[in-house]
Amino acid sequence: xxxxxxxxxxxxxxxxxxxxxxxxxxxxxxxxxxxxxxxxxxxxxxxxxxxxxxxxxxxxxxxxxxxxxxxxxxxxxxxxxxxxxxxxxxxxxxxxxxxxxxxxxxxxxxxxxxxxxxxxxxxxxxxx
Amino acid sequence: xxxxxxxxxxxxxxxxxxxxxxxxxxxxxxxxxxxxxxxxxxxxxxxxxxxxxxxxxxxxxxxxxxxxxxxxxxxxxxxxxxxxxxxxxxxxxxxxxxxxxxxxxxxxxxxxxxxxxxxxxxxxxxxx
DNA sequence: CCTCTAATTTGACATCTATCTAGGCAAGGA
DNA sequence: TCCTTGCCTAGATAGATGTCAAATTAGAGG
Numbered sequence: 431x432x433x434x435x436x437x438x439x440x441x442x443x444x445x446x447x448x449x450x451x452x453x454x455x456x457x458x459x460x461x462x463x464x465x466x467x468x469x470x471x472x473x474x475x476x477x478x479x480x481x482x483x484x485x486x487x488x489x490x491x492x493x494x495x496x497x498x499x500x501x502x503x504x505x506x507x508x509x510x511x512x513x514x515x516x517x518x519x520x521x522x523x524x525x526x527x528x529x530x531x532x533x534x535x536x537x538x539x540x541x542x543x544x545x546x547x548x549x550x551x552x553x554x555x556x557x558x
Numbered sequence: 559x560x561x562x563x564x565x566x567x568x569x570x571x572x573x574x575x576x577x578x579x580x581x582x583x584x585x586x587x588x589x590x591x592x593x594x595x596x597x598x599x600x601x602x603x604x605x606x607x608x609x610x611x612x613x614x615x616x617x618x619x620x621x622x623x624x625x626x627x628x629x630x631x632x633x634x635x636x637x638x639x640x641x642x643x644x645x646x647x648x649x650x651x652x653x654x655x656x657x658x659x660x661x662x663x664x665x666x667x668x669x670x671x672x673x674x675x676x677x678x679x680x681x682x683x684x685x686x
Numbered sequence: 687c688c689t690c691t692a693a694t695t696t697g698a699c700a701t702c703t704a705t706c707t708a709g710g711c712a713a714g715g716a
Numbered sequence: 717t718c719c720t721t722g723c724c725t726a727g728a729t730a731g732a733t734g735t736c737a738a739a740t741t742a743g744a745g746g
Contacts, residue, residue: 453607453668454615454663457611458608458611458612459608460608463604463607466604467601467603470598470599471598471603473595473598474595474596474600474602475703475704476595478595479581480588483581483582483584483585483591484585486581486582487582487583487585494723495722495723496721501585505705506722506723506724507705507706507707507725508706510723511703511704526712526713528722529713529721529722529723530713530721530722531724535582540582540676541676543675544672544675544676548668548672548673603734622692623692624692624693632736633735634692634694635694635735635736635737635738636736637693638693638694638695639694641694642694654693656743656744657691658691658692
């Protein structure tokens with residue numbers, strides 16, 4: 431049915447020079463998959479996806495926990511838990527400043543994930 | 559610390575015309591997050607990530623279950639289960655041909671995810 | 687009609703996860 | 717020193733998830 435749409439992607443995948451979407455290029459090894467999957471898993475939760483977005487879009491590229499908590503109907507410990515998951519996955523980083531803790535996005539990781547899913551673009555151009 | 563790297567991303571985010579990385583552009587709404595998260599969750603498992611890659615890279619852009627099962631140290635029902643998850647997420651599609659069932663990738667969905675994570679490129683160009 | 691192969695469904699089980707309440711720790715101000 | 721604010725940790729619990737063995741369906745041939 432939708433097989434007719436595949437050539438477009440595969441054309442990019444076969445491209446020898448700029449080939450950079452492993453997922454569509456060559457079969458992902460078990461090791462690589464074991465490395466990548468936890469990253470996708472981390473953003474595979476609505477709360478964490480929104481947290482990531484809120485942090486990225488917040489003024490100055492960083493947000494304190496109090497800003498984030500107020501955006502959800504969840505308890506503070508729950509938000510804290512999700513932030514921990516994102517941080518352990520390497521998607522965000524944090525720093526305590528006075529009484530507050532600020533979080534910001536680790537932009538390279540997101541770009542890498544995008545490149546892996548995309549057919550080609552976004553690999554080299556975004557990271558730098 | 560890594561705040562110095564953000565402006566690049568944000569520059570793209572502020573771009574009024576081509577702005578298409580919601581996650582980095584504007585805070586993701588709960589509804590959108592609830593729609594996107596299951597997709598990331600589906601690829602947030604090493605086995606499913608490899609399955610997706612195996613299918614995409616297989617000759618002809620499609621693979622039968624027997625090809626896939628042999629690549630893992632898992633029982634057939636388990637593979638079947640993961641394929642079902644991927645299919646229900648809309649990432650793959652399938653068709654029975656004789657005694658075998660063939661799976662292929664739904665390329666638009668992957669491109670969309672890539673665009674959402676990427677800072678800009680890959681949004682409009684891949685979908686067509 | 688029986689059998690063989692390919693794939694899925696069912697049911698069970700152990701593990702993981704999201705969430706909460708209660709309590710603790712750190713920084714700053716009275 | 718004591719209180720207040722901001723955030724995290726610990727422990728508990730209900731529900732989701734990954735896996736397998738056993739049973740079931742679907743197609744192709746004897």
